Amino acid sequence: MAYFKMTALAGLVMRMEQEGVDRCRFRFRLHAGEFDVFFFADANPYVLSFGAIGRNFYFEVNVNPRTLDTPAVFDRGDYYSLCEILGLRPNPENKFTPSAFLQHLNNAIEGVEFHPVTPRDLATYRRDVEESAKIWFCGWLDNTTTGNHVTPENLNKTRRWLGEKAYLRCKERNISSRWTDDPSKAKTFSLP
Numbered sequence: 001m002a003y004f005k006m007t008a009l010a011g012l013v014m015r016m017e018q019e020g021v022d023r024c025r026f027r028f029r030l031h032a033g034e035f036d037v038f039f040f041a042d043a044n045p046y047v048l049s050f051g052a053i054g055r056n057f058y059f060e061v062n063v064n065p066r067t068l069d070t071p072a073v074f075d076r077g078d079y080y081s082l083c084e085i086l087g088l089r090p091n092p093e094n095k096f097t098p099s100a101f102l103q104h105l106n107n108a109i110e111g112v113e114f115h116p117v118t119p120r121d122l123a124t125y126r127r128d129v130e131e132s133a134k135i136w137f138c139g140w141l142d143n144t145t146t147g148n149h150v151t152p153e154n155l156n157k158t159r160r161w162l163g164e165k166a167y168l169r170c171k172e173r174n175i176s177s178r179w180t181d182d183p184s185k186a187k188t189f190s191l192p
Contacts, residue, residue: 004072004102006048006063008109013041016114023163024114025121027053030104032087036125037105038117041065042164048105051125052085058125072099119161119179119189129157134179136186137162141176150176166191 016024022042028035033052040047046063048070059078063070074082079098088096123135130153143150150170158177159167166189170177175192 002072002099003069004099004106006068006070006102006106006109008106009039009046009063009068012039012109012112012114016041021114021116022165023117025117026109026112026114028105028108030086030101033082033085036121038122038125039114040117040163044164049125055085057081057085070102072097072102074098122161126160129160130154131157131179134181136180136183137177137189138180138185138187139178140170140192141178142192143174143176150174162189 012024016022016039023038023040025036025038028037028050034054036051036053038047038049038051040049044065046065047060048063049058049060051058059074059082061070061074082101083096086096119137120135123132130151154176155167155171157179158170162177166177169175169191173192180186
């Protein structure tokens, strides 16, 4: 399998650490496509995910945190959807490869302005969680006080939307993340 080294991630990780952020998002444009790109440095392996803006398309690639290598092969369906979103047509003289896409992204990462990731940012793309319409974090529930146990579904949502640290803390301490569909009840996220 072919691999591509995401060299620019080293600088991005350093800048994220300086700002105390372990998950970030930024915009990336290429040809006719525009993407919300999420980078999760709290996962092992790291995860780069791409959500096509205005399109029903999302995919993720893993990045080795030690070498910054990622497979330069995409799922066939993802590759064809990506080419369609980019407005590319088959051209045997000038083939578009996953490596070319990753190279463009790697170049764009240099000095990119990034923002911390919120659950609301992810809700559009990572919908495979319980109560996916409840996108506003509204606190924690200590299940030991009620004699209950945090559910696997809640732990999954916590991991996918709040990150690895929140997931591990909730799993270890039997705590559930709480969610609402009412933005007026939203609370600022901090670890329990």
